[in-house]
Amino acid sequence: MNQNRVGQRRGGLRLWVLLLFAGYAVWYWVSNRSIDPVTGEPVVIDKNISTEQEKSLGLQAYQQVLRQEQPLPANAPVSRQVRGIAERLIASIPQVTDALAAEHGLQANHIEKSFDWAVTVLQSDQVNAFCLPGGKIAVYTGLLPVAQNPDAIAVVMGHEIAHALLRHGAQRMTRGKLEQLGQVAGAASGMDSGTLQSVMSAYGYGSALPYARKQEVQADELGLMLAASACFDPQASVPLWQRMDQTSAGNAPPEFASTHPSAGSRIQDLQHLMPKALAYRAKFCGEAATAGGMR
Numbered sequence: 001m002n003q004n005r006v007g008q009r010r011g012g013l014r015l016w017v018l019l020l021f022a023g024y025a026v027w028y029w030v031s032n033r034s035i036d037p038v039t040g041e042p043v044v045i046d047k048n049i050s051t052e053q054e055k056s057l058g059l060q061a062y063q064q065v066l067r068q069e070q071p072l073p074a075n076a077p078v079s080r081q082v083r084g085i086a087e088r089l090i091a092s093i094p095q096v097t098d099a100l101a102a103e104h105g106l107q108a109n110h111i112e113k114s115f116d117w118a119v120t121v122l123q124s125d126q127v128n129a130f131c132l133p134g135g136k137i138a139v140y141t142g143l144l145p146v147a148q149n150p151d152a153i154a155v156v157m158g159h160e161i162a163h164a165l166l167r168h169g170a171q172r173m174t175r176g177k178l179e180q181l182g183q184v185a186g187a188a189s190g191m192d193s194g195t196l197q198s199v200m201s202a203y204g205y206g207s208a209l210p211y212a213r214k215q216e217v218q219a220d221e222l223g224l225m226l227a228a229s230a231c232f233d234p235q236a237s238v239p240l241w242q243r244m245d246q247t248s249a250g251n252a253p254p255e256f257a258s259t260h261p262s263a264g265s266r267i268q269d270l271q272h273l274m275p276k277a278l279a280y281r282a283k284f285c286g287e288a289a290t291a292g293g294m295r
């Protein structure tokens, strides 16, 4: 066997690794793909990531945050107010997700039935809020002066609850799994890390942003419908995101600036959604109040 032939075989082997990975990636993508009934859009969530697993991860993360931050007592006036807003939003989830799914000729999966909701206000200057899988919600006191009113707080919380309902975390985990495997395959094929990075980013991988633009748009829509249906004023969303944008100009707060669409395009999208939000308000406001709240 001469040198030249050995070299060729090695090259062949490398290509095989990439082809194998590409084949696996396609199979993985297709076999884990489904249509989200609420958005009507395709999603890829690894079937091995169960909602229970996500929920326990959410709980662990929540407990850690509560240890690290300064939670306000549950009976503090602000805690009561924020919890009251959350209860109304949560109560509107069944009707809103049913109605949105029906628009796509589908049925909502009612993932919220498996949630154990909890709401905590954290004493912090951060302009932030989140809802972890399983329904663990936190609102930072720094958000309140920017939000200014319960309607705007409801818009932000609705948006965060929507991320959890739409399993955006599991979608990111799925992407992360494939991305890791791609890196291993790339390294095994002898591709240098620079080339690998550019190939990955060409396919939209390797993004450091916590939420993709598409997920933000989806969370805005579902969140706005939840807020409107729970009798909050969806029109509070436009000035809210304008204030948020001004706040984030100097120092970018976690969930709402660099990771989120620019205020301009977001506000346009929201204005586009407004007639629908007002229709949902007219239809569901009132029903939600009697549907029961948090455990």
Ligand SMILES: [Zn+2]
Pocket (backbone or CB within 6 Å): 159, 163, 211, 216, 219, 255, 260
């Ligand atoms: Zn978001």
